[in-house]
Amino acid sequence: GAVVSQHPSWVICKSGTSVKIECRSLDFQATTMFWYRQFPKQSLMLMATSNEGSKATYEQGVEKDKFLINHASLTLSTLTVTSAHPEDSSFYICSASRGSGTRQETQYFGPGTRLLVL
Amino acid sequence: KNEVEQSPQNLTAQEGEFITINCSYSVGISALHWLQQHPGGGIVSLFMLSSGKKKHGRLIATINIQEKHSSLHITASHPRDSAVYICAVPLLDSGGGADGLTFGKGTHLIIQP
Numbered sequence: 001g002a003v004v005s006q007h008p009s010w011v012i013c014k015s016g017t018s019v020k021i022e023c024r025s026l027d028f029q030a031t032t033m034f035w036y037r038q039f040p041k042q043s044l045m046l047m048a049t050s051n052e053g054s055k056a057t058y059e060q061g062v063e064k065d066k067f068l069i070n071h072a073s074l075t076l077s078t079l080t081v082t083s084a085h086p087e088d089s090s091f092y093i094c095s096a097s098r099g100s101g102t103r104q105e106t107q108y109f110g111p112g113t114r115l116l117v118l
Numbered sequence: 119k120n121e122v123e124q125s126p127q128n129l130t131a132q133e134g135e136f137i138t139i140n141c142s143y144s145v146g147i148s149a150l151h152w153l154q155q156h157p158g159g160g161i162v163s164l165f166m167l168s169s170g171k172k173k174h175g176r177l178i179a180t181i182n183i184q185e186k187h188s189s190l191h192i193t194a195s196h197p198r199d200s201a202v203y204i205c206a207v208p209l210l211d212s213g214g215g216a217d218g219l220t221f222g223k224g225t226h227l228i229i230q231p
Binding site: 034036038042043044045046049059091093095106107108109111112114 | 151153158159160161162163166204206209218219220221222223224
């Protein structure tokens, strides 16, 4: 149990286009989903926290108008990279938590999406 | 904001050796995560622990909350254990519910046959 999927796993796009990445919890309801990115040879970094039905909370330095996050249901969150540029090329990974709200929760990670912007 | 330090950064060992990876963090937490990342990038959650010790197969994780330190041990290491092992703690620990994580730089482990 507790499987998280991401789609697509790979995407190559031209500069200026928008790319949507989906994150799904397949066998549980995810109250909270997180979006992280990892540049080559660097640590994973939290981009934003998404709670179902409310606006995402973005970390400092992450442009909310560029990285649009939608968490419309308890099993799906989407990250849209708008007007992508080469510097947005990265590995984007989501995680999902059941969110009991009373204790620290295990996060279940998706397989990640590699984005290459030409 | 929590800071995470891991050591060693790189580790090469022979099959069968006992492996230890260390993690220290700067701010008190409710739980610490050990993760495994394979070359393709996929991440597997190995442990989440808030005190004491946990064991899963050949993997053992310990944490000392007072010293803000955790260790991940691998017994009877095998080439398939080769991966990046990452320690992660809550970025801003709210003490309840799910918090976004901040990660160590990872330990690149290679187990040679």
